[in-house]
Amino acid sequence: MCILVRNVIFFEEIAIYPSKYCRNFQFGLIQTTYMLKILEKLGHEILYFLETAGRMGIFLFQSIACIFLPPYKLQPIIRQIYFIGTRSIFVILFTGTFTGMVLGLQGYYTLQKFGSEGLLGSAVAVSLLRELGPVLTALMVIGRAGSAMCAEIGIMRNSEQIDALELMAIDPYQFIIVPKFVASIVSMPLLTFIFNFFGILGGFFVGVSLLGLNSGTYFQGMYSAAVWADVEMGLIKAFVFGLLVVWICTAKGFFLHRERAGGFGAEGVSRTTTNAVVMASVTILVWDYLISAMML
């Protein structure tokens, strides 16, 4: 009887403090809850990613569709071209010139080792036309205009200005997004050409004026090496980059309230703008590789 009672007490104790008598039991429990939490987190991440991707996709589709739907208004587009394009010229001019100059300098000393300085013109032109022109132009536009677009639209979202537009029966896509899309797609190739032009001039300045290369050799090498395919590749890249930059930067601002980093207030806008700039820059470099791989 006494043993029985003692046993009953013992089993009760096990039921109350299982970990005291059975370490594995508790360990197993912790492990299971931990695993469940990881799975839950993973599920959340995947859902968030899918939601964002879907939202951005629909946004792109809607924005492009709105470009072709009336009312067509030229003035807002011109104003945006002025902001994205014209006001970027100075920055593009500077970066283009110095990129060309450094290409001329590095290229000259590298080519000299093989005794083929005569190829400097073609090296500068082809690397600018195909790669550096479009990529660096896109990166400069992201920094100058992309961040501004994202912050501007984000603040409009935060202060209910976009809701106000909808309630005044004005389509926010038509009113805010379309002019920026058109302006970016138009401006980016033009800016790229300005970049290329000043890059080639910069290379010429360093190669010919400073390092004493023959100017005829510089341009003749360029003339024979750079073909239409190079220009075409640069043009396609500039066009695609223009679309990517405006898409990512405007969508991030437009859906600020749905962004995890967004939330509310000034900090939300700053975080979302940073996100947009980083994401746009990385996307540009990835797509640069993809387009090159497809076209070469």
Added chain:
Amino acid sequence: MSNVEKEKVVELIHVDKAFGDQIVLEDVNLPIYEGTTTVIVGPSGTGKSVTLKLMMGLMRPDSGQVIAFGHDISNISNKELRKIRMNFGVLFQNVALFDSMNIFDNIALPLRERTDATEDDIRRNVQEKLEMMDLTGADKKFPAQLSGGMLKRAGLARALVLDPRIVFFDEPTTGLDANKSAEIYRLFHHTQSELNYSAVIVSHDVPKIFKLSDFVVLLAEKKLHGCVSPEDFQLSDNPAIRLYVEKNIGPIYSSLIEEAGFYETF
């Protein structure tokens, strides 16, 4: 006011709304009659702004219908919704003027974007609204350069510029002193008698707002109570309304015995 012969402009029918697990509105019914003023009162955080956003079509209900001018806007294409919204005017809590445009352009924006009016007509119309709101001379200023009261008046001018049939006010006097609030209410009363629009006002200005209202609705505990005249609202037997009236206006109509008990609770 009799509401039998009046037409309903906007109506919520059996509307439910929840955000995640948090239920905000449960089986809410609310008719807004043509030419009348309906005031929604209630403690903060009970979903008054959500109710307003549902009526404006900025949010869609989880279930139930939102009828505006004969169309169910909870289930409608964006294009048709935009057509219906031509009849809407809204004064937001934080006004939501476009801060990169001056006051004139802000008020002219709906006209420029939604009508074929010539620039002369637009100028005349905007000037008229500016005069109505005592804002003449402020047309070249930017929203950041105006005081709170002037901003609200500019917001009201923008809300009225398309001659809407219904205007929504989300706490129109928040952050204003008693004089400025009275000014906003005076302008509201004046413009409503002139333009004859229906109004839905979310407000904390009890009992001042009662003077302007035809119907008063209380939002509490996820439900709407009342939708009766202000007099009936204050005399209502509904326990939720009684509690609200006693807390916000004081026990005007309760007996001495009740009053003694009421004050002991503080």
